[in-house]
Amino acid sequence: MAETEENGEPLLRLSEVSRSYGERKALHPLDLELFPGACTALFGHNGSGKSTLLRIACGRDRPTTGTALFEGRPVDEDDPEVRARVAVAGDTVAFYPDLTVREHLELITVAHGVADADLWLDQVLADRRLAGHADQLPSALSSGQTQALQLAAALVRPRDLLVLDEPEQRLDPSARTGLAELLRGEKADGVAVLLATHQPELVHAVADHVVVLEDGKVLARGAPDVLDGLDAANVDGPSGGERAATPGGGR
Numbered sequence: 001m002a003e004t005e006e007n008g009e010p011l012l013r014l015s016e017v018s019r020s021y022g023e024r025k026a027l028h029p030l031d032l033e034l035f036p037g038a039c040t041a042l043f044g045h046n047g048s049g050k051s052t053l054l055r056i057a058c059g060r061d062r063p064t065t066g067t068a069l070f071e072g073r074p075v076d077e078d079d080p081e082v083r084a085r086v087a088v089a090g091d092t093v094a095f096y097p098d099l100t101v102r103e104h105l106e107l108i109t110v111a112h113g114v115a116d117a118d119l120w121l122d123q124v125l126a127d128r129r130l131a132g133h134a135d136q137l138p139s140a141l142s143s144g145q146t147q148a149l150q151l152a153a154a155l156v157r158p159r160d161l162l163v164l165d166e167p168e169q170r171l172d173p174s175a176r177t178g179l180a181e182l183l184r185g186e187k188a189d190g191v192a193v194l195l196a197t198h199q200p201e202l203v204h205a206v207a208d209h210v211v212v213l214e215d216g217k218v219l220a221r222g223a224p225d226v227l228d229g230l231d232a233a234n235v236d237g238p239s240g241g242e243r244a245a246t247p248g249g250g251r
């Protein structure tokens with residue numbers, strides 16, 4: 001990775017990627033580059049194409065046109081190198097119903113050959129406030145705890161790129177604050193972060209670059225301040241009311 005930083009080469013380069021589902025164009029051609037230690041946020045309405053772009057970025061889906069390259073090689077989740085270096089907390093939750101929280105995370109540490117796995121695992125459980133639920137089955141978790149487990153699964157393993165789909169969903173305010181701190185820590189460790197979010201506060205807190213999508217097209221992009229210049233009706237997500245929320249304002 002040091003070589004990548006020295007050369008100023010992106011870790012991930014998406015060139016003219018688009019995605020169609022039949023006649024429907026979910027994503028129009030766009031370019032995106034991700035660098036170690038930097039965070040890019042995708043922002044936009046439901047259905048604007050954020051998850052579609054994330055799936056292409058982590059190799060879970062192939063673009064209809066264009067190329068997606070991770071250090072010069074096609075991004076494909078079937079590629080062991082890509083799987084080893086790209087951690088994802090996506091929009092689908094899939095857990096084994098008969099494995100506890102701890103057992104899920106242990107499985108991931110074994111698969112990725114994590115050294116000192118027990119120590120690391122206890123740390124991640126504590127940080128995600130799951131320590132008291134380590135021996136529970138996924139069915140016993142609240143929705144926020146399930147979200148925390150998804151995030152823990154991405155954090156308990158090594159990574160150079162962290163891809164998160166609306167990680168703020170279902171988290172309480174203090175957990176959301178912790179999320180911003182966590183992502184700043186990832187950047188400080190040299191991890192490239194790509195996230196989709198409906199929360200402008202999270203964009204301002206962690207993103208170096210934001211891409212605003214509308215109907216699969218780029219509406220705006222640049223520093224987080226670009227959000228301030230946009231019509232709220234265009235960029236508000238389902239939690240867009242948060243932009244105007246005041247203490248005690250009903251959320």
Ligand SMILES: Nc1ncnc2c1ncn2[C@@H]1O[C@H](COP(=O)(O)OP(=O)(O)OP(=O)(O)O)[C@@H](O)[C@H]1O
Pocket residue numbers: 021024026044045046047048049050051052053196
């Ligand atoms: N597998 C699929 N088959 C057909 N259409 C799809 C599929 N996946 C996504 N789409 C369509 O592509 C468009 C973009 O969806 P996408 O999930 O990327 O939006 P999003 O910005 O992530 O939305 P949200 O904020 O609700 O998660 C939507 O119109 C959606 O209906």
